[in-house]
Amino acid sequence: MARTFFVGGNWKCNGTSDDVKKIVGVLNGAEVPPEDVVEVVVSPPYVFLPLVKSLLRSDFGVAAQNCWVRKGGAFTGEISVEMLVNLNIPWVILGHSERRLLLNESNECYIWNIQLLCFSLQFVGDKVAYALSQGLKVIACVGETLEQRESGSTMAVVAAQTKAIAERVLNWDNIVLAYEPVWAIGTGKVATPAQAQEVHTELRKWLHENTGPEVAASVRIIYGGSVNGKNCKELAAQPDVDGFLVGGASLKPEFIDITRDRI
Ligand SMILES: O=C(COP(=O)(O)O)NO
Numbered sequence: 001m002a003r004t005f006f007v008g009g010n011w012k013c014n015g016t017s018d019d020v021k022k023i024v025g026v027l028n029g030a031e032v033p034p035e036d037v038v039e040v041v042v043s044p045p046y047v048f049l050p051l052v053k054s055l056l057r058s059d060f061g062v063a064a065q066n067c068w069v070r071k072g073g074a075f076t077g078e079i080s081v082e083m084l085v086n087l088n089i090p091w092v093i094l095g096h097s098e099r100r101l102l103l104n105e106s107n108e109c110y111i112w113n114i115q116l117l118c119f120s121l122q123f124v125g126d127k128v129a130y131a132l133s134q135g136l137k138v139i140a141c142v143g144e145t146l147e148q149r150e151s152g153s154t155m156a157v158v159a160a161q162t163k164a165i166a167e168r169v170l171n172w173d174n175i176v177l178a179y180e181p182v183w184a185i186g187t188g189k190v191a192t193p194a195q196a197q198e199v200h201t202e203l204r205k206w207l208h209e210n211t212g213p214e215v216a217a218s219v220r221i222i223y224g225g226s227v228n229g230k231n232c233k234e235l236a237a238q239p240d241v242d243g244f245l246v247g248g249a250s251l252k253p254e255f256i257d258i259t260r261d262r263i
Pocket residue numbers: 010096180184185186187188224225226227245246247248249
């Protein structure tokens with residue numbers, strides 16, 4: 001079955017409302033392939049979600065860059081899934097390596113909270129499951145560090161991260177899996193097409209063995225890590241690269257070039 005190409009733009013912690021208006025203006029005027037060929041989703045910082053949602057063309061989706069693991073409440077600083085649903089934000093990025101490394105979000109994250117009255121063991125997996133349960137679509141991120149790659153444990157790491165998600169979800173219809181090698185994020189050291197294809201193939205094989213052939217065939221596995229208008233075509237030509245999660249380049253007009261890879 002053909003998988004619709006997916007191009008996500010992760011704006012991370014960048015911009016002002018004027019910047020957002022400028023970027024959205026460029027996106028709204030861009031000529032891109034039809035939605036059934038390429039699905040485009042942009043992810044601004046939380047504070048600009050309503051603004052982007054109100055200005056962005058209707059054929060592009062909007063994603064939050066994270067959300068809380070349970071229903072809202074006494075969790076200062078967090079954004080609940082319910083708030084995103086209330087704002088009609090359909091997508092959320094979860095498990096991004098910058099949150100895993102900087103904020104210690106992990107597969108196993110032991111948090112004790114009187115309201116939760118429990119330990120939340122599979123933090124990223126729990127977040128994915130709860131977001132899906134409330135109707136959100138999820139870009140779930142996995143990826144290894146340079147040290148893990150150099151020690152030969154890339155597949156062990158990304159398989160464990162994927163397993164922690166798979167143990168919490170039954171339905172993969174609304175999940176896009178993003179392979180983002182940490183050593184390629186923000187470094188300019190993009191994975192080679194062969195490196196990306198190798199891990200994507202192994203991830204698809206893992207899905208086939210652990211979630212079944214239909215899920216493996218239908219889930220989009222996208223690549224993130226120093227993608228730009230110059231290197232995207234070779235990466236997009238790989239059979240198991242179903243799109244991108246673009247960081248830095250998503251703030252530039254070249255993001256539109258990246259959406260045109262498959263035409
Ligand atoms: O983190 C990334 C990739 O960032 P860069 O494209 O800037 O490497 N996507 O979520």
